[in-house]
Amino acid sequence: MASPLRVGVIGLGTMGAPMARNLAKAGFRLSVATRTAAKAEALAAEIGGEAKAFERFSEVGRRCDALVTCLPDAPEVEAALFGPSGAAEGLASGAIVIDCSTIAAESARAFAARLFARGVFLLDAPVSGGQKGAIEGTLTFFVGGEAAALERARPVFEAMGKRVTHLGPSGAGQLGKATNQILVAGNLMALSEAMAFAAKVGLPLPALHEALTGGAANSWALEVLGKKMIARDFAPAFAIKHQQKDLAILLRTAREKGVPLPGAALVHQLLSALEAQGKGDEGTQALLTLYERLGRA
Amino acid sequence: MASPLRVGVIGLGTMGAPMARNLAKAGFRLSVATRTAAKAEALAAEIGGEAKAFERFSEVGRRCDALVTCLPDAPEVEAALFGPSGAAEGLASGAIVIDCSTIAAESARAFAARLFARGVFLLDAPVSGGQKGAIEGTLTFFVGGEAAALERARPVFEAMGKRVTHLGPSGAGQLGKATNQILVAGNLMALSEAMAFAAKVGLPLPALHEALTGGAANSWALEVLGKKMIARDFAPAFAIKHQQKDLAILLRTAREKGVPLPGAALVHQLLSALEAQGKGDEGTQALLTLYERLGRA
Numbered sequence: 404m405a406s407p408l409r410v411g412v413i414g415l416g417t418m419g420a421p422m423a424r425n426l427a428k429a430g431f432r433l434s435v436a437t438r439t440a441a442k443a444e445a446l447a448a449e450i451g452g453e454a455k456a457f458e459r460f461s462e463v464g465r466r467c468d469a470l471v472t473c474l475p476d477a478p479e480v481e482a483a484l485f486g487p488s489g490a491a492e493g494l495a496s497g498a499i500v501i502d503c504s505t506i507a508a509e510s511a512r513a514f515a516a517r518l519f520a521r522g523v524f525l526l527d528a529p530v531s532g533g534q535k536g537a538i539e540g541t542l543t544f545f546v547g548g549e550a551a552a553l554e555r556a557r558p559v560f561e562a563m564g565k566r567v568t569h570l571g572p573s574g575a576g577q578l579g580k581a582t583n584q585i586l587v588a589g590n591l592m593a594l595s596e597a598m599a600f601a602a603k604v605g606l607p608l609p610a611l612h613e614a615l616t617g618g619a620a621n622s623w624a625l626e627v628l629g630k631k632m633i634a635r636d637f638a639p640a641f642a643i644k645h646q647q648k649d650l651a652i653l654l655r656t657a658r659e660k661g662v663p664l665p666g667a668a669l670v671h672q673l674l675s676a677l678e679a680q681g682k683g684d685e686g687t688q689a690l691l692t693l694y695e696r697l698g699r700a
Numbered sequence: 701m702a703s704p705l706r707v708g709v710i711g712l713g714t715m716g717a718p719m720a721r722n723l724a725k726a727g728f729r730l731s732v733a734t735r736t737a738a739k740a741e742a743l744a745a746e747i748g749g750e751a752k753a754f755e756r757f758s759e760v761g762r763r764c765d766a767l768v769t770c771l772p773d774a775p776e777v778e779a780a781l782f783g784p785s786g787a788a789e790g791l792a793s794g795a796i797v798i799d800c801s802t803i804a805a806e807s808a809r810a811f812a813a814r815l816f817a818r819g820v821f822l823l824d825a826p827v828s829g830g831q832k833g834a835i836e837g838t839l840t841f842f843v844g845g846e847a848a849a850l851e852r853a854r855p856v857f858e859a860m861g862k863r864v865t866h867l868g869p870s871g872a873g874q875l876g877k878a879t880n881q882i883l884v885a886g887n888l889m890a891l892s893e894a895m896a897f898a899a900k901v902g903l904p905l906p907a908l909h910e911a912l913t914g915g916a917a918n919s920w921a922l923e924v925l926g927k928k929m930i931a932r933d934f935a936p937a938f939a940i941k942h943q944q945k946d947l948a949i950l951l952r953t954a955r956e957k958g959v960p961l962p963g964a965a966l967v968h969q970l971l972s973a974l975e976a977q978g979k980g981d982e983g984t985q986a987l988l989t990l991y992e993r994l995g996r997a
Contacts, residue, residue: 531911531912531914531915531916531917532915532916533916536915543911543914543915545908566910566911566914566915568907568908568910568911569907570903570904570907570908570911571902571903571904575902575903578898578901578903579898579903579908579911581897582897582898582903582908582912582917583894583911583912583915583916583917584917585890585893585894585897586891586894586912586917586918586919586922587916587917588890589886589887589889589890589891589893589894589963590886590887590890590917590919592886592890592963593883593885593886593887593889593890593963593964594883594886596882596886596959596961596962596963596964597879597880597882597883597886599959600878600882600950600954600957600959600961601875601876601879603957603958603959604805604875604953604957604959605872606867606868606872606875606876606879607867607868610865610866610867611842611865611876611879613863613865614828614840614842614863614865614867614876614880615828615879615880615883617840617862617863618828618833618840618863618880618920619828619829619830619880619920619921619924619938620828620879620880620883620887620920621883621919621920622883622887622919622920622921622922623915623916623917623918623919624916624919625883627916641916653897656901657897660897660900660901660995660996661995661996662893662896662897662900662901662991662994662996663991663994663995664893664897665893665966665970666886666889666890666893666966666967667890667893669962669963669966670963673962694959694960697959698957698958698959698960699957699958699959
């Protein structure tokens, strides 16, 4: 294309802020906004160049060909797009919204239909890779929506991540992310049980950890979260309350589709015990501590 | 040492036979035996050189400094070592038994004590890596027992595997393997739920599989068993009935130690449903088919 896409970012939290920084590094002219206007101004000032902050989401919409949204859940996405002074008011026909929020597939489909009525395309594009992936620009995107819109927006994706997988029409990206969360949650439970068992029977954890990573027991969870468990580091890279939001969406969708998921449901209940203990803000690896409380002192 | 160790192998099944071949390749003088004498003779003939087959386990014991046993469960290990014409009758003081069978830690400790009374050392050394690891000589060994005995037997281990981890006194190797099986079983359940969900909601499985392996959802199970599920290849690399034996041992031990493992218990019950359907000889990845039967047709 003749001139590079003008890009907007709405939602500048743990994920959105580093993604905006990577978009600026890749040379996109940025307009940013978030609920707290001062936060957007601080980020625009930090980025410098042509980056500008706006108070109204509609002003961001007016200034971009591609709008990236990174918000906590569907109500926030709906408000940002369709609320008073929402981005949809400003978006021109032909613009593309890349929604990186993890929300229900049916919400993604409903938002896509509402935008399509205005000539705007929505790609549901939830990510995997966490804050680390957002900072390093190595995110994986699970994408649903029009293939042609994805091709047009590809340079925007490539500024933020390393894998962009088109999985089908609107909602398919969210279903791919839901599948991802089944694995993330299940592998976490297996890891927590393994580490709780090994500690209780008195095995040397670092040596055992190294042996386990060499074979059929290995996983990202074992490599990354297993090390944190051994170091008793329960700081959040991915907080329990966020895992719980994703699992709640997943289990609702799975029931509607007629796919019983007893394992994922069990993890959801165990993490719910940790929330009841006031640990919702801890990292998911704190599931280990529940097993420690369950077992013999 | 002046002359290389003379090595015996008892149990020439899926694991024992390829391990014996690798020991012969590494130059050890082999004596082999198994329940079916003809099978031992065929293997010795195939290996050639100085390899010899014997009908009585005591004759193998008499001819080795290190005895490798690869048997289905504790009763078979007990019979091979302590039954009529068992290996213990032949083993000289100072000999080392390397038991690669997966059995309960308490059985390993009991066998070690009985052998120690005769001046013989037992290393419990269950493996991870499956038939493929046994053939390629890339097994991981979880070892319990005397560190000095392990050092003396190290060349024997190195002929069969690539990681040898000493985890503590007698029984510690079995406890390490049990920890391994918690992870293997839990990751299998998460994978089965993920693939059943993704298929039911209509996602393109090969593209999704590739996206999932790039991030926090990845595991050995996803990479290896996930591909088999997509290909609908349910042939056993690790059969359901063997996973069930290991989980039964694990859950008994966990209860004794006071570590409740609801996730591992759930996998055990789900696999038990497959056994009830006559699928105990299929590979563990056939757990996918149970989820398919559970859900909406």
